[in-house]
Amino acid sequence: MSKNRRNGRGRETPPPKAEKKKVEPFPxxxxAMMRLGFEGxxxxxxxxxxxxxxxxLGTMPLLVPAAMAFDDDRVSAGVTFTMTALVLGGALAYPWCHYALRAAREEPLELAEPFREWIRFFPMLVASFWFWAGMLLAFQFRILGGLPAVAITMAYAFFGFVVDERHDQGGLKALGTxxxxxxxxxxxxxxxxxxYSVVGFVVFLLAASAAVGVGLTGAAASAVVAVMMTPFIAFTLVAWASLFDVLRRDLVDAW
Structure with missing residues (x-):
């Protein structure tokens, strides 16, 4: 059946044109995101x-033997130590996400507050495990470069803030949210x-060059690089916490 309708003169009236969907700017x-990160x-x-x-500090006992294993060409042991450290580090980052969210919101911050909610470390551990499991799987597709890893990071970038914000959600649900x-x-x-990946990589190269420049190698160099990367990671956390606050307002049904 034709969608056109006939007017009083017997002529067909064309259907109304669909309105063009407006492209909303990124909020x-x-x-602004970088400015909020620096300010926080x-x-x-x-x-x-x-x-x-x-x-x-929680992952250093695992990262040091990981670096030593890689130096001795024990790749499997190095990967095992590294992945365990990353999963544990993700769980232990719960207070860091809590502080970043409070700093982004300019809310009063108490250092002991996240430790009173120690039960929240368990959802963070679950979410961290599946996040890094996905990253490990993504790195198997080397032919695609780093695109799978970038996609996983893009999808699950906010799970730490969700765990802190929603005490009724477990680790898997936090990833979904x-x-x-x-x-x-x-x-x-x-x-x-x-x-942020490119900027972080540049910061990493500068930190690694500084460590090697003073004659450090192996575990000592890894420790120095980790310390030098900390301010950039902290800045990134606050910046993404600011973005999380803006984007979650559109997700009414999840809150």
């Missing part, structure tokens, strides 16, 4: 440093992940 620009880090430097200490928060913003988030 937080890159410049400047506002709460002690809290962000304390938040970094837990995952750094993180995916839903980015719905409709995939390409913009992809660009942001790529940008």
């Amino acid at each position: 937080l620009g890159i410049g 880090l400047r506002r709460e430097p002690v809290a962000m440093l304390v938040g970094a200490l837990l995952p750094v 993180s995916v839903r928060i980015g719905d409709g913003r995939r390409f913009a988030l992809l660009a942001l992940v790529c940008l």
Whole structure:
């Protein structure tokens, strides 16, 4: 049946034109996001440093033997130690995410608060395990470069903030909510992940060059690089916490 209708003169009236869908701008620009990251880090430097200490100190006993294993060409042992450290570090980053969210919101911050909610470390552990399991799987597809890893980071970038914000959600559900928060913003988030990855890689190269320049190698160099990378990671956390706050407002049914 024709969708056109006949008017009083017997002529067919064309169907109404569909309205063009307006493309909404991304709610937080890159410049604003970076500015909020720097401001939050400047506002709460002690809290962000304390938040970094837990995952750094907690994973160092695993990262040191991992570096030694790689030096001895024991790749399997090195990968096992490294992945265990990454999963554990993700769980121990819960206070760091908590502090970053408070710093981004300019809310009063108490260092002991996340440790009173120690039960939240378990959802973080579950989410961290599946996140890094996905990353390990992504790295198997080397022919695609780093695109699978970037896609996983883009999808699950907010799970730490979800765990802190939603005490009724477990680790797997937090990962799912993180995916839903980015719905409709995939390409913009992809660009942001790529940008921060490139900047982070440059910072890593500078830190590694500095460590090698003073004659450090192996575990000692890894420790120095980790310490030098901490301010950049803290800045990134606050910046993404600011973005999380903006994007989650559109996800009414998940809150």
